[in-house]
Amino acid sequence: VQLVESGGGSVRTGGSLRLSCAASAIGDTYNCMGWFRQAPGEERKGVASKYLTGGHTYYSDAVQDRFTISWDNAKNTVYLRMSNLKPEDTAMYYCAAGWFVPRGADQALALSSYNYWGQGTQVTVS
Secondary structure, three states: OOEEEEOOEEEOOOOOEEEEEEEOOOOOOOOEEEEEEEOOOOOOEEEEEEEOOOOOEEEOOOOOOOEEEEEEOOOOEEEEEEOOOOHHHOEEEEEEEEOOOOOOHHHHOOHHHOOEEOOOEEEEEO
């Protein structure tokens, strides 16, 4: 599975961005898509996840009510709509795909749940 992110960039505080991640392959290779981010000097952390089969979505507390994850089945593309951006949202954002049935946010947003990763796209908020 190849994942290619796009849509990152620089934005002012309070602005919005939409990240995209196009996934190759389909079938029994992944059923969950996630977005993670890593700021300089910090660990990579999960921010949003979507269980494609059941439709459930999960968000970290830091982005709840500001970020929205969605999936376009026709395009095999996952999106992350980010609104009301803050300087602390500045990070490299990574798309990930995995095959599991999420039993809660802890599992859905855990790095270890995912098998495939994109190269990342930078988001800078100032």
